[in-house]
Amino acid sequence: MTVELNLPVTVQDVRSFSEANGEPTWFAELRTAALDKAAGLDMPKPDRTNITKWDFMNFPTHTVVSEELTSLDALPEEARGLINLESQENLYIQRNNTPAFIKTSQELADKGVIFTDMLTAVREHGELVQKYFMTEAVKVDEHKLTALHAALVNGGVFVYVPKNVVIEQPLQVVFLNDNAEASLYNHVLVVAEANAAVTYVETYISTVEEAKGQANIISEVIVQDNAQVIYGAVDVLAKGYTTYVNRRARLARDAKVDWALGLMNDSDTISENITHLIGDGSHADTKTVVVGRGEQKLNFTTEVRHWGKNSNGHILKHGVMKDAAQSIFNGIGYIEHGATKADAQQESRVLMLSEKARGDANPILLIDEDDVTAGHAASVGRVDPLQLYYLMSRGISKAEAERLVIHGFLAPVVTQLPIEGVQKQLTEVIERKVR
Amino acid sequence: MSTLVIKDLHVEIDGKEILKGVNLTINTNEIHAIMGPNGTGKSTLASAIMGHPKYEVTSGTVELDGENVLEMEVDERAQAGLFLAMQYPSEIAGVTNADFLRSAINARREEGDEISLMKFIRELDKNMEFLEMHEDMAQRYLNEGFSGGEKKRNEILQLMMIKPTFAILDEIDSGLDIDALKVVSKGINAMRGEGFGCLMITHYQRLLNYITPDHVHVMMQGRVVKSGGEELAQRLEAEGYDWIKKELGIEEETEEQEA
Numbered sequence: 055m056t057v058e059l060n061l062p063v064t065v066q067d068v069r070s071f072s073e074a075n076g077e078p079t080w081f082a083e084l085r086t087a088a089l090d091k092a093a094g095l096d097m098p099k100p101d102r103t104n105i106t107k108w109d110f111m112n113f114p115t116h117t118v119v120s121e122e123l124t125s126l127d128a129l130p131e132e133a134r135g136l137i138n139l140e141s142q143e144n145l146y147i148q149r150n151n152t153p154a155f156i157k158t159s160q161e162l163a164d165k166g167v168i169f170t171d172m173l174t175a176v177r178e179h180g181e182l183v184q185k186y187f188m189t190e191a192v193k194v195d196e197h198k199l200t201a202l203h204a205a206l207v208n209g210g211v212f213v214y215v216p217k218n219v220v221i222e223q224p225l226q227v228v229f230l231n232d233n234a235e236a237s238l239y240n241h242v243l244v245v246a247e248a249n250a251a252v253t254y255v256e257t258y259i260s261t262v263e264e265a266k267g268q269a270n271i272i273s274e275v276i277v278q279d280n281a282q283v284i285y286g287a288v289d290v291l292a293k294g295y296t297t298y299v300n301r302r303a304r305l306a307r308d309a310k311v312d313w314a315l316g317l318m319n320d321s322d323t324i325s326e327n328i329t330h331l332i333g334d335g336s337h338a339d340t341k342t343v344v345v346g347r348g349e350q351k352l353n354f355t356t357e358v359r360h361w362g363k364n365s366n367g368h369i370l371k372h373g374v375m376k377d378a379a380q381s382i383f384n385g386i387g388y389i390e391h392g393a394t395k396a397d398a399q400q401e402s403r404v405l406m407l408s409e410k411a412r413g414d415a416n417p418i419l420l421i422d423e424d425d426v427t428a429g430h431a432a433s434v435g436r437v438d439p440l441q442l443y444y445l446m447s448r449g450i451s452k453a454e455a456e457r458l459v460i461h462g463f464l465a466p467v468v469t470q471l472p473i474e475g476v477q478k479q480l481t482e483v484i485e486r487k488v489r
Numbered sequence: 490m491s492t493l494v495i496k497d498l499h500v501e502i503d504g505k506e507i508l509k510g511v512n513l514t515i516n517t518n519e520i521h522a523i524m525g526p527n528g529t530g531k532s533t534l535a536s537a538i539m540g541h542p543k544y545e546v547t548s549g550t551v552e553l554d555g556e557n558v559l560e561m562e563v564d565e566r567a568q569a570g571l572f573l574a575m576q577y578p579s580e581i582a583g584v585t586n587a588d589f590l591r592s593a594i595n596a597r598r599e600e601g602d603e604i605s606l607m608k609f610i611r612e613l614d615k616n617m618e619f620l621e622m623h624e625d626m627a628q629r630y631l632n633e634g635f636s637g638g639e640k641k642r643n644e645i646l647q648l649m650m651i652k653p654t655f656a657i658l659d660e661i662d663s664g665l666d667i668d669a670l671k672v673v674s675k676g677i678n679a680m681r682g683e684g685f686g687c688l689m690i691t692h693y694q695r696l697l698n699y700i701t702p703d704h705v706h707v708m709m710q711g712r713v714v715k716s717g718g719e720e721l722a723q724r725l726e727a728e729g730y731d732w733i734k735k736e737l738g739i740e741e742e743t744e745e746q747e748a
Contacts, residue, residue, distance in 0.1 A: 439542050444579035447539050448593035448647060449567035458592065462583025462630070 061202070062111050062268075065089055068205055071116065080184055081176050088194050088204035095198040098298075100324050102382045102416060103353035108322060110199060110296050113237040113267040117208045120152040120233060130261050133230050136475040144169055144221075147228045150236035151208045162221065168214035169225055172241050175212030182214055186245055191274035191302040191330070199298050203239055203270045210241035215250040215281075224253040224286075224472045231260040231291065237267030238295075243274050246281035248306075253284040255473050258319075260292035269295040269321065275303035277311055279333065286471045288316040288480045293348070295321035302326070307333030307362065313340040314470035316480045318487060322350060328357040331365035331396075341370045343467040345487040346379030346411070357386035360396040360426075369400035372463050374488055375411035384416045385430065391422040398428040405463055406436055407488065460488050491517045491554050491570065491654050493686065498549035500530075500537045507533040509711035510549065517654060517686040522697055522722060525708035526730055531690045532576060534708070535659040539573040540566055553655070568597060570654030574644035574661050581631040586643065587613060589631045590650050597651075616649045619679070621672050637664040645676035656680070657688045662696040674699035694726035707733055714739070 068089050072082040097105060123129060126139055129147070137145060144162060146169065147155040153171040162169060168179055175183050188194045194204045211227050229240060238258075246252055258269075269291055277283050283303070291297055297319055303311045317325055329338040338358050346352050358367030369385050387398030398421075404413035415432040437459050445455035461468075464484055471477045493515045500508035507530045515521050523531050537544045538551055540563040551558040553569050561569060581589070590613065595603045613627060620642050632640055641661055648656055658677070662670055677687065677700055689696065697705075697719065705721040706713045707730070714737055715721065724732075733739070 438579070441579045441581055443540075443542055443563055444575065445581070445589070446563035447567055447573050447575075448589075448651060449564055449596040450592050451564050451596065452562070454592060454596065455564075458584050458589065459581060462581055465583030 060111065061089065061093055062113055063089070063116060063206065067116065071208075075173050075177070077173070077176055078180050080180070084187075084194070085205045085207075088201045091195050092198050092201035092205060095195060095201050098197040098199055098324070100326070100353040100355060100382070101384045102414065103324070103351065105324065108296050110268060110270070110298060114235045116206060116237060117151045118233050118236045120149040120154065122152060123147060123149065123155045126155065130230070130232065132259055132261055133228055136228055136257055136259070136473070136479050137226065138473070138475055142226055143223055144225045145228075146171060146211055146226070147230060148209050148240070149230045150233045151238070154230070165219045166216045167219060167221065168212060170212055172207065172210035172212055172243070179212065179214070182245070183212060183243065186243055186274065186276055187241070188274070190276060191304045192272055192300060199270055200272070200300070203241070203272050206239040206270070207241045208237070208239045210243070213244040213252065213254060215246045215252045217247040218249045220251040221253070224255050226473060227254070227256040229256065229258045231258065231265065232262060234262040234264065234266050234294070236265070238269045238271060240271045242272070244283060244285070245276045246278060246283050248279040248281060250278070251282040253286070253472050255286040255471065255476055257287070257476055257479065258289045258291050260290060262292050265292045265294035265321070267295065269297040269299065271297070271299040273301040275301070275311060277303060277305045277309035279306045280308040281306075282310045284312045284314070284472065286314045286473070286476065288471070288476055288483070289319050290483050291319040291321050293320040295319070297321045297323040299323065300326045303329045303338070305329065305331050305333055305336035305338065308335040309333055310337040311339070312470070313338070313342070314467045315340075315342045316467050316471070316483075317342060317344045317354065318480070318483045320348070320350065322352070324353045326355045328355075328359065329367065330359050330361065331367060332361045333365075334362040335364045336362050337366040339368045341467050341470055342372075343464040344371070344373040344381065345464070345484060346373065346375045346381050347377045347487055348379060349377070350379040352379065352381040353384070354381065355384040355386065357388060358398060359388040359390065360393040360398060361390050362396075363393055364395045365393055366397045367399070369402075370466055371402045372466060373404045373413055374407060374460055374464065375404060375413040376407035376488065378408070378410040380412040382414050382416060384418065385432075386418045386420065387428055387430070388420045389423050389426050389428065393423050394425040396423065396426045398426070400430045402430075402432045403463070404434040405460065406434065457488070460484070491686065493655050494550070494552045495538070496550045498534070498537065498551065499547045500533055501545045501547055502533065502543055506547070507711055508537065511711070511713055513706065513713060515655065515686045515688055518683055519703045520681065520687045520689065520700065521704045521706065522689045522691060522702040523706045523708055523713075524691060524694070524722060524725055527692070529708045530711040531708050532659050535573055535657045535688075535690055538657060539563065539571060564596070567653070572648055572651060572653035572656040574648060574656065574658040576659040576663070578632050578640050578644060580633045580635075582633050584631045585628050586631050587627040590647065593647070593651055612650060616646055619649070620646055620676050622646065638666065638669040641665055641673055642669065645673050648680060649676055652680075654684065655686045655688070657690070659690050660692065661689065662691055662693060670696065671699060694722050697722045709733070709739060
């Protein structure tokens with residue numbers, strides 16, 4: 055069949071992968087139907103970045119098999135620093151495509167919380183997964199990459215927090231990439247039922263110099279009435295990947311989501327972070343920081359879409375661009391008709407560290423309702439010479455003064471991350487990237 | 490003893506000459522006050538000594554114990570012992586006051602000889618208490634959202650932590666209520682002594698009620714036109730500047746505001 059010509063796998067590949075995983079029929083069928091759709095769907099069209107020449111298709115192999123971790127001591131140092139080995143009670147580590155380590159507390163199990171890798175969840179919690187997997191937040195047939203993702207899912211996490219359950223300690227996930235051949239089709243599904251609360255923190259970390267595969271990652275966050283989700287993420291994927299990462303939330307009445315995203319990939323990256331404020335009184339706080347370097351091409355879209363009355367959306371995006379990195383920061387506050395008393399605010403700032411770097415802040419407000427408040431601030435510029443003068447007048451060298459200003463500029467996400475090791479690692483990555 | 494010598498200093502901003510030959514010598518263990526009407530170059534003098542990027546020194550010298558200050562980068566001037574309490578301190582988001590101060594102190598020390606965290610915190614606590622600053626000011630971002638009075642106190646806190654040889658205080662008293670003025674003055678008086686010299690720039694004699702200067706200078710039209718002791722400040726307070734203009738035959742005062 056010619057329709058498969060532009061896809062990296064055949065329907066037989068997908069079927070046999072699904073079979074090898076012992077997946078239920080509905081999921082196997084979802085995969086093959088998605089692959090079928092993928093052939094006919096268009097690519098996404100991120101605003102102001104032309105991706106027609108980007109290669110989102112080719113990879114050396116769909117799945118690599120890595121060794122499991124017998125103990126956390128076997129982790130490479132970069133990953134070990136992320137984890138408080140003594141106190142972290144709920145931890146999942148995925149090594150390339152292999153669930154390599156999982157630890158969950160008795161408390162979570164007693165409360166009926168599910169915290170497991172995605173492919174196990176499909177087998178063991180099929181009914182729950184089927185209800186939410188690409189049905190509410192992200193749809194399979196949005197474009198070629200979502201469909202391809204559904205067909206090729208080969209990792210990720212399922213988090214389910216039952217009604218009224220509040221989890222105090224953050225759930226931690228580490229996606230370790232130490233095989234240059236690996237492709238990451240990770241799917242994260244976080245469901246917080248009514249009045250539940252959970253904090254989820256994931257880190258993508260590559261230890262390979264240059265990757266050869268694809269990263270097509272989707273997170274769906276479902277937040278039911280009056281529930282709260284804090285979602286922290288630090289992405290540090292190696293160059294060589296073509297990265298499409300889509301993190302999306304859907305909020306019911308009085309629900310709340312806080313995003314803290316440190317997007318530090320060295321790969322070309324299309325990142326999309328959309329929050330749908332469906333319920334009245336729902337609230338989204340999205341904070342994103344980014345560092346681009348080298349020849350990277352980057353597109354970051356953050357959107358909060360207001361459907362519910364009195365819904366509240368705040369977008370903060372701070373980016374630092376050096377070398378010849380090119381970046382687009384699309385910030386979209388969208389208020390639908392009927393979302394009276396909604397409040398949409400956003401701030402996008404880009405700091406340029408070199409002449410050749412490019413950064414465009416593109417703030418957009420789309421408002422179909424009269425009785426709302428909205429605002430935006432955007433700026434693109436260099437490090438303020440008066441700030442440097444002030445710091446240097448206290449004896450601090452120019453290099454150190456610049457370092458302080460840049461770290462301060464990116465602090466909104468660093469300080470928001472609820473796990474100290476992850477905070478520290480993000481600070482170190484920033485340090486390394488801006489130097 | 491250290492000495493800061495300013496000789497025939499000419500300074501331009503955007504091609505316009507503001508300082509037209511300033512001469513001034515300050516020793517440690519001395520407090521000097523510079524007074525004068527608006528727009529006469531007082532703040533320009535302060536900024537030019539510290540190395541503000543917008544001010545261009547066209548001729549003249551500034552020497553600290555014989556070293557040419559004007560050839561130094563801003564941070565080198567600070568390391569050599571100069572400090573400027575700014576009229577409008579920058580706000581720097583994301584950098585806590587405490588982290589900033591520790592960087593400033595460690596910038597003066599050799600690598601491996603950084604101030605210990607405990608010692609730093611002890612000093613910071615002590616000085617903040619002395620300046621009646623709320624303890625959460627240490628963890629707030631540098632000057633961000635500070636009131637005018639908080640910013641001035643924070644400048645004095647930096648002065649006390651960094652302990653420079655020479656401090657220039659650019660209108661440290663402007664916008665302060667009387668209680669804040671007393672606290673700020675207390676901080677400056679605490680620095681007074683053998684190893685410390687100070688140049689205070691002010692519009693108001695009021696500051697000098699709390700900090701007694703050893704020398705008072707009057708600046709007009711980009712020059713120091715008169716110097717004296719404390720009594721000069723009192724006469725200015727009582728009689729204004731007109732008598733000096735008359736005495737020196739200065740026809741008209743410049744109309745522009747200070748940059």
